[in-house]
Amino acid sequence: MDYHSRRYGTGPRQVLAVHCTLAHSGAWRGMADALGDGLTINAYDMPSHGKSPDWNGKGDLHDLVTAWGHDMLSEPMDLIGHSFGAMVALRLAAEAPERVRSLTLIEPVAFAFVAADDPAKVEEYRLRNLDFDAAMKAGDKMQAARSFNRGWGNGTPWDEIPQQTRQYMADRIDFVAGSAPAVQRDSIGLLKPGALDVIKCPVLLMEGGDSDGTIAAANTALMRRIPQAQRVVLKGAGHMAPITHPKRVADEVRRFLDAA
Template sequence: MGMRYHSRRYGKGPRQVLAIHCTLAHSGAWRGLADAMGAGLTINAYDMPSHGKSPDWDGTGDLHDLVTAWGHDMLSEPMDVIGHSFGAIVALRLAAEAPARVRSLTLIEPVAFAFVAADDPAKVEEYRQRNLEFDAAMQAGDKMQAARSFNRNWGNGVPWDQIPEQTRQYMADRIEFVAGSAPAVQRDSIGLLKPGALDVIKCPVLLIEGDQSDGTIAAANSAIQRRIPQAERVVLEGAGHMAPITHPKKVATEIRRFLDAV
């Protein structure tokens, strides 16, 4: 297991949910969604390495392996699993590795770029072009500029200069996490694209995206849906990549409807 992670719970209901946050956030990002989900649930969330109150990733080993290992530890019984962005890729892997412990799977804005590369290479090239500034900043060692570029592409729309300085520094200090996640997200180092890897997922699956999101996300959900035939897909009007934070009630309404049918 290695480092001990920090976790928190929302609610006291009998139905157990595991929620995995996005890059540069923390488990507290689920508070609004948890409040909007209503009674009957306990939402269990953990801080990924270098996020929130969990210890920093020391750069050794595979980052996705570590985040997933913590997820397996939290997944102590059959749960409804929800993941957002990078957290959605972790959630998808958990469902593939422990299908008996995943009662249902909700993927919000999954950054499944390796899936897009396999199915729609032109969309990946669009994504690469949009991220040239981020790549250049990382190569130059300018973490603050890299965080600014990353936030512009994947944030909630708040201009960088209006974000509190402490939050900007939080993101800059953790921007190496993005590079650490690249093997899994962009090159499928975790093997989810291998033939039959997702066939074991028989539980109900919900794919959520915002209609204001990067087109790569729509392509990612399409690619996942092709591999998981029972997956249902929902597009949220007016929402972008950070929908669980910017539109928690809309997201909660769809997830609650989904869970009530499971």
């Protein structure tokens, strides 16, 4: 299956960036502009996102997104992922450590890791998302998208979001359910003993200070398993920090890459 990708910049240092659920590769534009010269940021649209073809619901969704990432990861590159994209980036680093020069995980939805270390925190998350689950069960994709956006959006009230954008999210909300085996139940095996030990490159974990507490627990769990990881908390930012606070995220990424 062909996929759509784009590049930002023309610098010699190659970066692969993996966007979050319900976004597309254009979400990296602000951060790419703020990073400035010296980098080429390569980004692709996940299945059913941007200009890539739709996921047909067959096979494992995380496998497909990761396969496209491996195709893009053609040489040693700095790897950046946001939210679900961060889990793809983490898997890429575990499966092809020789092609990952550094790893930046922004707001990783490592819920299976949280479940392993702090089950009560996952239960809090489940209770906060009962309305999303009910909407999905009822087949009300617009309501499900509204609920999802409430927890994981940029803070813009639903009624102020353009109708075209709301429809874009509703049309792709099945992607959230499709990602659950990997994100919530670790179908990809990253929790297996030693699975992350192969990651020897510098690692940066980033979260927004105003984000869901499950993300902080996720980064805590990842810190336990990736000893060399650094951690940055962006005060006043939330889950969509790469879009809402692109310069602040870029400043942290640039500082990290310069030292990596």
